Amino acid sequence: MTDLVIIGGGPAGMSAAVAAYERGVRDILILERDDNLGGILRQCIHNGFGLHKFGEELTGPEYAYRYEKKVRELGIPFKLNTMVLDITPEKRITATNPEDGIFTIEAKAIILAMGCRERAKGALNIAGTRPAGIFSAGTAQKLVNMKGYMPGKNVVILGSGDIGLIMARRMTLEGAKVAAVCELMPYSGGLARNIEQCLNDFNIPLKLSHTVTQIHGKERLTGVTIAKVDENRRPIAETREYIPCDTLLLSCGLIPENELTKCTDATLSQITGGAAVDQNRETSVDGIFACGNVLHVHDLVDYVSDEAEIAGKSAADYIDGKRNKTLNIPITTDGKIRYTVPQRITEAKELTVYFRVADVYRDVKINVYDGEKLVFSKKKQKVAPGEMEAVKLKSEIFAYAKSLKFVLEEA
Amino acid sequence: MKRTLTCIVCPLGCTLEVELDKGNVISVSGNTCVRGKEYAVTECISPMRTVTSTVKCDDGRLVAVKTSRPIPKEKMFDCVKIINNSLAHLPIGIGDVIIKDVYGSDIVATQERN
Ligand SMILES: Cc1cc2nc3c(=O)[nH]c(=O)nc-3n(C[C@H](O)[C@H](O)[C@H](O)COP(=O)(O)OP(=O)(O)OC[C@H]3O[C@@H](n4cnc5c(N)ncnc54)[C@H](O)[C@@H]3O)c2cc1C
Numbered sequence: 312m313t314d315l316v317i318i319g320g321g322p323a324g325m326s327a328a329v330a331a332y333e334r335g336v337r338d339i340l341i342l343e344r345d346d347n348l349g350g351i352l353r354q355c356i357h358n359g360f361g362l363h364k365f366g367e368e369l370t371g372p373e374y375a376y377r378y379e380k381k382v383r384e385l386g387i388p389f390k391l392n393t394m395v396l397d398i399t400p401e402k403r404i405t406a407t408n409p410e411d412g413i414f415t416i417e418a419k420a421i422i423l424a425m426g427c428r429e430r431a432k433g434a435l436n437i438a439g440t441r442p443a444g445i446f447s448a449g450t451a452q453k454l455v456n457m458k459g460y461m462p463g464k465n466v467v468i469l470g471s472g473d474i475g476l477i478m479a480r481r482m483t484l485e486g487a488k489v490a491a492v493c494e495l496m497p498y499s500g501g502l503a504r505n506i507e508q509c510l511n512d513f514n515i516p517l518k519l520s521h522t523v524t525q526i527h528g529k530e531r532l533t534g535v536t537i538a539k540v541d542e543n544r545r546p547i548a549e550t551r552e553y554i555p556c557d558t559l560l561l562s563c564g565l566i567p568e569n570e571l572t573k574c575t576d577a578t579l580s581q582i583t584g585g586a587a588v589d590q591n592r593e594t595s596v597d598g599i600f601a602c603g604n605v606l607h608v609h610d611l612v613d614y615v616s617d618e619a620e621i622a623g624k625s626a627a628d629y630i631d632g633k634r635n636k637t638l639n640i641p642i643t644t645d646g647k648i649r650y651t652v653p654q655r656i657t658e659a660k661e662l663t664v665y666f667r668v669a670d671v672y673r674d675v676k677i678n679v680y681d682g683e684k685l686v687f688s689k690k691k692q693k694v695a696p697g698e699m700e701a702v703k704l705k706s707e708i709f710a711y712a713k714s715l716k717f718v719l720e721e722a
Numbered sequence: 723m724k725r726t727l728t729c730i731v732c733p734l735g736c737t738l739e740v741e742l743d744k745g746n747v748i749s750v751s752g753n754t755c756v757r758g759k760e761y762a763v764t765e766c767i768s769p770m771r772t773v774t775s776t777v778k779c780d781d782g783r784l785v786a787v788k789t790s791r792p793i794p795k796e797k798m799f800d801c802v803k804i805i806n807n808s809l810a811h812l813p814i815g816i817g818d819v820i821i822k823d824v825y826g827s828d829i830v831a832t833q834e835r836n
Contacts, residue, residue, distance in 0.1 A: 356786035357774045362732050370774055370832040372786050376816060456776055459784045484802045503735030507728040611733055
């Protein structure tokens, strides 16, 4: 029996491990399927990480290394090249690696930190042929930054997520020509700073309300047809335009990696795709916690680390039997606010609620209701789907509440 | 003259309004921090950027690198060319200087390679 098993050795898994160790847990094991700790940050070589957490601007590998170093210094055990295959609700983990074969571990507590994956082209339904030259932006990132291989010379990018924007700059600096970034929505899903420094710096056009309607080419991609879309996101035929290119990158969003979570019988949120959790990041299954991108997609790794610390500390308290669940308050939303994390409050202590909105809204109030009663309100000049928001709630606000509802209203 | 910029210093991405007179910055507004103001001034006078890339190591692997400080924006392509024409020697620690003095900055490793 192992006290704490952590699935995934990315920034979430590593900071959860460090936090649990610092809270007194010694019997910890991190299981990571890759050949190194660090997760997806290993391929994110650009700068812009860590301002919030460390007060300085780091690259992805530098940020990951800060935690890897801590894990190694504290002597927290980890197994690399180890793929977790199954987790039962009783917390029996089945995993496999070349040395141990298939093995099982029983854990007192488990932290899920498997990260997310990219939405694949199969899920996008574009008409036309299926030639070589179509990559997800993350695959292109791995090819360029870790293998030193350029996927192509003339590029179109579908989707304006941050990974796509970062790759537009990276491939341009390496000599490729990026003809356009097409975004289905009337706003970008990426950070404003990335539109500035990755597109505007290189005069790469961002075509909002545009999509790729057809793929051309037999062996290798020869071009794509793009078109403007109407307010129902349907392509407008008269606006069709052919762009010759040998490479199409897809940057159309990330999906939490929750196949294992489903094995545990934990309740999933229909909206985030991750587990529904309380303020401790504990799922509906006792002693199973989740944090990082497996729980909900974060834009900033700094917040991943914060969340993982909560999960790590809470798992330590769970193992020590120091838990004090006295409440059961569900948090609901109005749709304009798409979801919150946590989705439920079980302890009477101050907490931060993170949320995302469905559209771009200006001059709004984030109102929190306990039944009909307004218990919290905060003004915001602008909220956007690409940026996670947070509010702090004091325990007086909800100590006697039956449920809380997050509502976006005009200021 | 007025210029509107998007600050790239941090993920907030503030919209900055800069008032200019004959190339001199008169005022900056819209920033949330002092670094935003500094950015606006530099951006209007001589824009600077941090460049990140990879360098090939002796053993054929890549090591991630960055400019130790921002370099003039118009030198980004030349900087990448210099990086691509060089070779890094193992072992490499984080912060090791791989190439010295490239447009006023050093090219330093952001990854270990042993
Ligand atoms: C391609 C891509 C590029 C990104 N680029 C950026 C960026 O530029 N900037 C930014 O702020 N954020 C970026 N993100 C978001 C980034 O993922 C998060 O900021 C952060 O890395 C999330 O940390 P994590 O630990 O939750 O997930 P990850 O870093 O994804 O780590 C999860 C780890 O779990 C392991 N794992 C998964 N399943 C199993 C299993 N069954 N058994 C064992 N191990 C398993 C994985 O191998 C991985 O190491 C990117 C995401 C992706 C997918």
